[in-house]
Amino acid sequence: MPRTREELVRAAHESIRKGSASFRAASRLFDRTTRERVWLLYAWCRACDDLADAQDHGGVLGEALAPEARLPTIRTLTELAFSGAWTGNPAFDALGQLAREVPVTHAMAEDVIAGFALDAAEWRPRSETDLLRYSYHVAGAVGVMMATVMGVPADDEDTLDRACDLGIAFQLNNIVRDVLEDDAADRRYLPIEWNVEEDIPPGELTKPHYRAALVRIVSRACALARSYEASARVGAARLPFRQRWAILSAANIYGAIGRQVEQRGAHAWDHRVRTTRSQKMSLVLSAAVEAARNRPAPAPVPRLSRRELAAIARGQTPGRIKTQI
Secondary structure: OOOOHHHHHHHHHHHHHHHOHHHHHHHOOOOHHHHHHHHHHHHHHHHHHHHHHOOOOOOOOOOOOOHHHHHHHHHHHHHHHHHOOOOOOHHHHHHHHHHHHOOOOHHHHHHHHHHHHHHHOOOOOOOHHHHHHHHHHHHHHHHHHHHHHOOOOOOOHHHHHHHHHHHHHHHHHHHHHOHHHHHHOOOOOOOHHHHHHOOOOOOOOOOHHHHHHHHHHHHHHHHHHHHHHHHHHHHHOOOOHHHHHHHHHHHHHHHHHHHHHHHHHHHOOOOOOOOOHHHHHHHHHHHHHHHHHOOOOOOEOOOOOHHHHHHHHOOOOOOOOOOEO
16 A cells, blocks of 8 residues: 555655764754655665665665666666656655655656666776766765755756765765775775876775875865865855755765864774764754855866766766856
8 A cells, every 4th residue: 555645754764864864963954844855865865775785774785686686676666656656665655755746857866876887887986087977976966856855946057066066075975984894895986096196906905004095095085075065065055044054064064074084094994984963963053153154165166067977977078167156
């Protein structure tokens, strides 16, 4: 029997409670309707990620479903959700409910799923552009869907670019935090070209005797993350206060992950970097002040943002003039 909207929202809230303390903290700042829609979107993203990696709200990678079956399952359930059919899976039914309320599209969802396809193909970034392309699919494209949930119109290209930039910043911060965990799972997201420049042999990135080189590589990724975060803050300034506060809170919390990794240097991976409850509260309060002032520092959209990276994913050559606001 199809679930009611209330049941889907309740299941989505449970998903975000289990899956992301940071994102849940930021989502509380939205008005009720937006908050519930954000939870519905999160539930779908989390379910896709878990299906792709045979996980349960993150954690240890598993083998519950044959790898070759995972991506078609995600695509089939997503297509059913957008067609208006009930899938029997609350996370995909949540996406269907969301699509009935806001203009998120199947094409937007496919941009996200393309990131899971890269992982399924055991794809590895060779260059900085490859790293950004991957981050665009798995997180930047989610930022575009989030912006749509918050009411940013489809023709506001610059604001959508900057929403995408925030997702990219989040992903880069996650990558630097999880270098050792990903390496243990035979996943490597830092560009091969960066390793070559540091004279690190293949498969040796996380070995203790290359730790200083790893720190330098991670600093490059953190600098990239900061540039994308700065661009996103300009876009956030165009949102209503509560939405602006929530987005800036998320930027502060996820940005703190990258900053802690960089500050710890060679000891960044001794223990998993986390923000404590008190740190989150402080970052949320700081975001409230920033949202009230609403005077972000001018920042250009990065050289490779949503439209450029989408063009690269389609095999096209990107090119447009950046504006500074």
